[in-house]
Amino acid sequence: MSKDDTKLALNGGAPVREATLPYGRQTIDESDVKAVLDVLQSDWLTTGPAVPKFESAFADFLGCKEAVALNSGTAALHAMLAAQGIGPGDEVIVPAITFAATANAALYLGATPVFADIDENTMLVDPSSVAQAVTNKTRAIIAVDYAGQPAEYRSLRTIASDHDLLLMADACHALGGSDGGKPVGTLADASTFSFHPVKHMTTAEGGMVTTDDPDLAQKIRWFRNHGITSDHGQRAKKGTWSYDMVSLGYNYRLSDLQCALGEAQLPRLRNWVERRQEIAAQYDAAFAKIDAVLPLANRENVANAYHLYVVKLELNRLSADRNVIFDALRAEGIGVNVHYKPVYQHSYYRELSYKDGICPVAERVFEGILSLPVFPTMSDQDVEDVVEALQKVTKAYEK
Numbered sequence: 001m002s003k004d005d006t007k008l009a010l011n012g013g014a015p016v017r018e019a020t021l022p023y024g025r026q027t028i029d030e031s032d033v034k035a036v037l038d039v040l041q042s043d044w045l046t047t048g049p050a051v052p053k054f055e056s057a058f059a060d061f062l063g064c065k066e067a068v069a070l071n072s073g074t075a076a077l078h079a080m081l082a083a084q085g086i087g088p089g090d091e092v093i094v095p096a097i098t099f100a101a102t103a104n105a106a107l108y109l110g111a112t113p114v115f116a117d118i119d120e121n122t123m124l125v126d127p128s129s130v131a132q133a134v135t136n137k138t139r140a141i142i143a144v145d146y147a148g149q150p151a152e153y154r155s156l157r158t159i160a161s162d163h164d165l166l167l168m169a170d171a172c173h174a175l176g177g178s179d180g181g182k183p184v185g186t187l188a189d190a191s192t193f194s195f196h197p198v199k200h201m202t203t204a205e206g207g208m209v210t211t212d213d214p215d216l217a218q219k220i221r222w223f224r225n226h227g228i229t230s231d232h233g234q235r236a237k238k239g240t241w242s243y244d245m246v247s248l249g250y251n252y253r254l255s256d257l258q259c260a261l262g263e264a265q266l267p268r269l270r271n272w273v274e275r276r277q278e279i280a281a282q283y284d285a286a287f288a289k290i291d292a293v294l295p296l297a298n299r300e301n302v303a304n305a306y307h308l309y310v311v312k313l314e315l316n317r318l319s320a321d322r323n324v325i326f327d328a329l330r331a332e333g334i335g336v337n338v339h340y341k342p343v344y345q346h347s348y349y350r351e352l353s354y355k356d357g358i359c360p361v362a363e364r365v366f367e368g369i370l371s372l373p374v375f376p377t378m379s380d381q382d383v384e385d386v387v388e389a390l391q392k393v394t395k396a397y398e399k
Ligand SMILES: *Cc1c(COP(=O)(O)O)cnc(C)c1O
Pocket: 072, 073, 074, 075, 098, 099, 101, 102, 144, 170, 172, 173, 193, 194, 195, 196, 205, 206, 207
């Protein structure tokens, strides 16, 4: 693009990029392909040896006692709450700004999600709002490490201890992050991860619960297998047909094909997270010079794993709203996104009679947020394209 070519692609100008840069993308190499093919040609496509191998590699990576693989991050949330005995009549506190699955997991069990507001600088759940949301029905808090930054676990733990609540983590954004040197996944009583392709590592679909509590891990293993206490692989080994179903569970198993893919990805995860952090640092430096674009604040002593790189638009400096800026950036070839609308503003939750105004900060901040592309194989040129497009678009709509 020549320097004077300021006409927006939205208005027929030349776009910054011809091919759209996605906001996230998986990384797959030959070692991944080989790992999956090896399993495909083996005796066990599911409930075989690749499952515990992946689980123990994942637990070793985080330094926790137990990791239980499930077939999605959502299944992991459901299983984590079910295994803690969450049910009808219970309230579970969740942040207003998260993927709907965090709150849905409570609904699956007949429990009630109660939404807590966020801190406007970090967009992490605000501990004071959590404390205000506690009632005599509250059983658990689910913290969300929004965008990849660990939530304020120390404050949340104090609230949980004061009221005898479980503290759980939806850590789906933050694999590879840490707080005071302690890895995400070890900061709560139990934590969940997702291996959807847009996350830090992938098994196509998949998830994990991590915990130091072996009884809880056991219950989750039953829950993912219909509430039956042994799986097909274990019975084959023992030469028995007999099994017992001790509770009501689901088929939430992750296949051996997927576990092999996960185990093959794991050794590269550290580097991938570092590349995400590098890209975030480049964005931070560039946006320090663009008045209308404000990156999220980082807390002290945390390592942000940057599943997302979220900026807040300073809407009072712009003559367009977020949705126009979004369209303009998409037209420039930048695959921006929005994470997330406050969960209770979705139609389904409105029908459950959640009303606007529950979390005013979340509602206001939501109006101005954009997620920019960040994934490990992005080049420095890709990063420059994103910055250039933001410069171009915010300049065009400068007040
Ligand atoms: C991705 C994600 C989930 C759900 O994970 P799936 O594997 O897609 O089911 C849950 N919570 C958050 C915060 C997520 O980002």
